Amino acid sequence: MSRFFSFTRLRALLSKELIQMRRDRITFAMMLGVPLMQLMLFGFAINNDPKGLPAALVAPTQDRYSRAIVTALELTGYYRFTHPHASAAEAEALIARGDVSFVVTLPSDFGRRVDRGDHPALLIEADATDPSVASGAVSTLSTVAAEALLREKGIEAQARESAAQSLEVVVHRRYNPEGVTQYNIVPGLLGVILQMTMVMMTAMALTRELERGTMENLLSMPATPLEIMLGKVLPFLGVGAVQVVVVLVAARAIFGVPFLGPLPLLLLGVFVFVSSLVILGYLFSTVARTQMQAMQLTFFYFLPSLLLSGFMFPFRGMPGWAQALGELFPLTHFLRIVRAVMLKGADTAAVAQPMAALTLFAIGFAAFALLRFRRTLD
């Protein structure tokens, strides 16, 4: 039996952890149920390009032009006119209360001016307290409204001609041509869900022994810090594997997320990511003295990692210092891997850098945890 590492001891520690994991029914169920619940909840709920937002129409004289505009706007999918006959004062109250996201105002002489060939003005007020509400809906607007009016006047051909004369800008929405939010969110959720369960569970590893008083016994027996760490984190690799399968199958079957790259590459990325997570959680548990402290540490870590990793907001859109900070989270690198492999069909070379970063994290956390491990009860 080696001094520093023995498989017999590791096996004893592993089987003990597995038995305890199995007996803790609620935690066990949560480890498998929570990922699925979160995936469904967030996968369906989060939408960066919201559609069907409520709108009010203020049009003192309702005629065929105003109806044409309403129809055209509704056809874009962004607007849903819940209050089609609002007065200006009512509309003001509606948008202030947040009951509608848009107020479309047509002046009373709108129809007359269109017939005269003037340039009639059309006011759209958007509730931009949440900028993402306004962006998509407003960007499509000017062409839609103009075309609607021209069509209504029966000079569609002319409209197309005039459009053709102006400068043509071609935009390709690559990797996600329809701009489906789920394609971006669901692979990211894989990372977030794994991070949530893996870090939280392993952060309890040592503090639970401390709180139950079993640490004194464990430390008085000849298990080494490395064996104890492996015994604590390895079972969670198995739990992580199950979660990965659940999330990936759901991503494909329920959300239809494309899966372009090689699966083994993705799984390798997941493996390195989960390894870094469980060791990070274990590192937390060497620092914390109680389960409560471990929880607080974990949450202290979660929020910045969610906000700065590129899960919530585009990574490249953050200021330089925030990007630098973001590089410190394993989640950031994992998101690059998972999005590149699933959506872009990236090969090994394309994800080598984030892969190396994750490996370094895992090794660094492990070294730190072994240093931090207290062999005594001091």
Added chain:
Amino acid sequence: MTDEPAIEVRGLVKRFGGRAVVDDVSLTVAKGEIAGFLGPNGSGKTTTIRLMCGLLTPDAGEGRVLGHDILTEGRAIKREVGYMTQRFSFYEDLTIEENLRFVAGLYGLDDARRAVSGTLADLGLTSRRGQLAGSLSGGWKQRLALAACIMHRPQLLLLDEPTAGVDPKARRDFWNEIHQLASGGLTVLVSTHYMDEAERCHRINYISYGKLVAKGTVSEVVRDAGLTTFVLSGRNVTRAAERLEGMDGVDQVAPFGNTLHVVGKNADLLRAAAERVAKETGCDLSPSETSLEDVFIQLMGKARDNMQ
């Protein structure tokens, strides 16, 4: 090697928050000896034991346990020592058998299966081996813990109140087993609050407020205390007790059934006081052996005086 003591520590000091909980403790336990470790609650017994098996780092002092330096060779000590914690610290969510298997695996026992089934049979727990350890009664938890820490055949047992809450029959079995193991060369350091257990030890060490204040065989400790004891008996012992309390030369007054034990350091003063009260109350007076308990109570009182 053979004549080297199993435990030899010198000048151990452990402070918690500036307070010396173990204060300059030196202790020697010979191989094959059963050493009792006694002292009031909070006197530092558990802390001293933890220092000796490498679970706490001393702030000062040095020593060897089974020939290994306690400061640098904790790993070697852990392999050869069986430590039974005061508070049950096996896994309550594991069964009896799973706990034993875990211990057998950690010590890398060659035939773990046999060791586990043998221990279960010795305990008489074979039929209950699938029961969760947490659902055992207090006494059975103690017995399981003891069995688990001798499974790997250690050379030194550090037992922290192993018989707290254990019934008399099991306690006697336990002590018989300890003596049997000791005759086979095992060394035992056992902390206890029971006087009868102290008397079953080869030598005892008494610690008070972190200081080792008495050591030796039971008769040596009693003799060194230099106490005199009288027993009063009769119908009026209660009144006699009231009269004796606080009299010159009377250090302890303790009723035992229909008799009254009076203990004092100064034999002449004590005799004078006891004779006067015996005459007043019509009690019979006779000299008696000083018990270990009397000595300990005396030591406790003295240590408290030192603290003030």
